[in-house]
Amino acid sequence: MRPIQLQNISISGTVRACRTADPPCDGVKETVLSGISDAEVLERYPRTAVDHDNKYFYQGLLERKLLVNRCNACGRWHQPPRPICPSCWSRDITATEVSGEGVIHLLIFLHQGPPAAGVDYATPHPVAVVELAEQEGLRFSTTIVNADRETLRIGLPVTLTWIERDGNPFPAFAPAAV
């Protein structure tokens, strides 16, 4: 019989114990987390494809923390949430809060799109892929708030801020204070 390893998973800045079987397989993390349960995450995001690999991200959102998976073995960050580090194949991964600093890498304006609470396409809706300060090429896609269209451009430094959508905290970015 293989031993059960204890592994540290950091959620929302708090280190919590999590049992991980090693093997049989990735993605089977038997969490003993307190706080926001899997059931609550599913209830709060009924139309989102939440699974065992990305549930920590959504738990983080509910506590207004933007979490990105980071490898404890090699230190590399990666997106989207995966159960293995693509750089070194370690399965010792922590969903880790990022600084919230970044730069707009891609920027578009939707004149139409899927329905979403608080999004009125009569004013073209900005969608930005933000390159996060933590690592070159590490990016997060969201909208930009508190900015006129004329001031938005690729290369603009931005900072994480929180808005509400469907009653849940939603991570947006805004132009960084100069």
Add this chain to the structure above:
Amino acid sequence: MTRYPVKDKVAFAGTGATAFSRDSGERSQLSLCAEACTRAVENAGLTAADIDGIAGAVPIAYKVQSALGIPETTWWTSPPQEGSFVQVILEAMNAVYSGACNTVIAYHTFYRLPWASRAAAKDPFRRMLSITGGVSPAPEDVWGSVGYTAWASRYLYEYGASREDFGLVAVNSRSNAGRNPNAVMRSPIGMDDYLAARMIRWPLSLLDMDVPIDGAVAFVITTAERARDLPGRPVLIHAATAGVIDRNEEDQTPGLRNHGQRVTVETLRARSDLWLDDMDVYYPYDGFSFITLSWLEAIGLCGPGEAGAFIRDNWDDKTNSLVIHGKVPVNTHGGSLSEGGTQGAGHIREAVLQLRGEAGERQVLGANTAILTPGGFFFNAHGLVLRAE
């Protein structure tokens, strides 16, 4: 030395299609698919009993076999329909070469779905056909169409390019569609029309995006030896490849010069004895206008960011279209932008028709070699070199 034993061993021996339509009325996907398949088998001079392999995404292969009464098959595949049809062709080629079967009918069905077409949303029989499985996309989900739009914005930023550069691709496709009776968008457009088009996702407008249509395309694929014994001119698959990199999510991909197109071109170049100087016709994918600019650069016709200038330098005023070096027309059928959105199947069909000498009024005289680069950046970039015998 590149290992590529399948070179010239497998051939297209026939092709068929339905009419392409922005509204086919009450026809099902199976109805469209079955018509294209029967036309392809007839075009090859064969019958159902000659087919022993079947490949296509929708409908699933064995249901198509049953509908067509193909007595016995020894191989089939229905890979997921993820935006490019070329994977079906590659699998069929490998199956024929390996001996898993001898003669494949390979098909691609395209069907307006409620999310892409307001008219389709009114058809109660199409409401069940959803691609999202109950999950609602958010406006900020950068994948699919939004992903290409996002990188189009980066193209403008990095190279100082203009939307007119995108517009050249739209005008070229439309001019060529005027010579294709099966194209759904045939009225000529100019740059003024392009710039006046309704903005959908800045920087891409309605005329930067392919047109959702109903229809189906099918091909008979068999050994080169068998194809030589059939009535039409065989079109050999000289070289073919897919190309995907590790960071293939739309928002994480490294950059404009490092995605699936780079791998595709490097691999195709290594496998093919024929290259840009040898080609008579070229088919870069144009599901979004911007993708065509990227293919022109990736394949080496011009440098990064130079596609707009390259097209202007190679513009043929008489036909109002791109003719590379005064010799090589591009997307002679009108592409996905104007023939209709076929996820690359229309590009392959047109290349096969041209090389078989069956392209009617738009036949390029003496067309013997075609290069095709169907698909986009992330997980569906593909390349093909076809040659007629």
